[in-house]
Amino acid sequence: MELEKALIVDPVDGEYTGSVTIGDEKIAEIRRFSCTPEVIVMPGFVDLHTHGQRGIDAMSASPQDFGKWAEMNFQQGVTTFLPTTVSASLENLQEVMQNLSQLPLSIAGLHLEGPFINSEKKGAQNPDFIYPFTERHEVVLKAPVKLITAAPEVKGFEKLLKVAKRRNIEVSIGHSGATYEAMKVAFEMGVIRVTHFPNALTPVHHRELGGTGAGLYLDFNLEMIVDGIHSVPEFVDLVYKVKGADKIMLITDSISAAGLEDGVYNLGGLEVEVIDGKCKLTSNGSIAGSTLLFNDAIKNFKNFTGCSLVELSKVSSYNALKNLDVGKLGRIKEGYIANLVMLDEQLSVLKTLFKGEEVYSKL
């Protein structure tokens, strides 16, 4: 297959026109030449934090559901993602792991958001299933889990970190009441990632920088939900100005209501009301995930920050892949796996290629 007259956007080599030839699941050849491009080609998008979409929920999804989810995500240009759990019983989490033991298509593994978090920063997590990490919880720190969100101030965190490292599972700080100092200590222990920054962290104060200040000031990589609801556009732009495009990873944090109509849904056993696309716990009004779809996340980020396409390829794909150990992905370069997304000028997805095969076409 050949992609002709393309504006090729690579996070490292930059933006240029030419063609991309695909063979044997990979990018076989790139030719650079001057032309008026007819399509934007970017590395396929990566969403490392998504609880569900269109009625499917990671917590209750069957093996078939995970496959359907992956297909739905191709419409969003997403070619790598991690279904994400919420705080739950050990048994429930193990069930989800079992259902996902075969990783279909673009699913690279599982993200456990909780249960080893701080109940004071629970957000929309169910407090009944938040608990500290002990030895008996080690059973969830294995394949298909690739990423776990935990709070460094909660008992057992150091133990968790040690086991996760040994098993090649990335740890991300989230739902945490950590002070700046605690964040710094965690960073020095090798934790370089923050979950849905700055939601469910302690705020910035000029005499106690808090979790939010630590995310801004220290060299953390930050997940961000760029739906205009979790943070206002100006805050997103401020984070972009402070951190630069190398340190931001777009995520959706979407729940099963994403792509569906307003109504009443469920998240980890808690009732969620969706009104105008905004998800809130019925019980207390806490923001409960999003209905954001990935294609909209990249449009929003571009609008809020005015970033370049090359920067967009970083926040939508390259940065998330850097620490994930999932093979040669995230670049448009000979030898890389041909997970690609084609976009029009408005950044709407036209086509998605997965391992060189067309898995979605708008036309």
Next chain:
Amino acid sequence: MELEKALIVDPVDGEYTGSVTIGDEKIAEIRRFSCTPEVIVMPGFVDLHTHGQRGIDAMSASPQDFGKWAEMNFQQGVTTFLPTTVSASLENLQEVMQNLSQLPLSIAGLHLEGPFINSEKKGAQNPDFIYPFTERHEVVLKAPVKLITAAPEVKGFEKLLKVAKRRNIEVSIGHSGATYEAMKVAFEMGVIRVTHFPNALTPVHHRELGGTGAGLYLDFNLEMIVDGIHSVPEFVDLVYKVKGADKIMLITDSISAAGLEDGVYNLGGLEVEVIDGKCKLTSNGSIAGSTLLFNDAIKNFKNFTGCSLVELSKVSSYNALKNLDVGKLGRIKEGYIANLVMLDEQLSVLKTLFKGEEVYSKL
């Protein structure tokens, strides 16, 4: 007079070695040549927010006191400053203006901090003397006043701004509960300055950036008290990283206790306890100005941020002068007034020149 073998630090031309010849109150000639410099020469420091020093308080200072204060400030390398009032009765403010009608030495005018501020963000200002601006208060918007701190959300602000503009008085936002939107509106009306950022402003939140977020995100120039008490070093460094050295102005916000021992002092009729150099209202523990001296402010800023000497010349002098209309100051350049400070490698003041005359020497 000639300053030989100097490391010359100019905010615009940068850092280079050579000599500076002074004649007729001005910098007559600069010669650039390679040498091992024996002294650092910078433009004299500027402190636009200082309530007092060594027993002198702007609110009660006699004309002679103001002169003494200027002489004391030469020891700190300060060659331009604005004694600063606190919220007080109209009569009291007019008295201070009267006492300062002759501007001695390095005093460029008066800074009125209040009384047209928000009592909910009073900090250590006396609430008995906080009131909205009305026509009858126009009498304090005239010489020697050069700068006024006011809150944009307080009634009468637009009127105040209009009068101040006409009379060439700079307006700075401070002691304000303004939202991000209110800050933005004020910025669009031409207010480009924030008083002792981020103290006595609303905090940053990711869904309401507040006064602090507006200071960071919009193109405001920010006063900062860099004593390690009003803000932690990391916060100062974060502001430096976000705003750059062009948008920060060091101030002391010092009270009469500065340069004296710990004890009990007075600020605007309120009792202040100074313990280990920290000033707090006896009544409620609010931070009440500082005991910071300017020479320490520049050392702190260099330590906290690792900035260059050229950047230090901006935050300690050049930026504050840009909007102040006080003549050719703040540069080391032929034709500029020879207000200069000589420093050793530890940035301690060795000598101060005021209009080409040696007014302080450590030796």
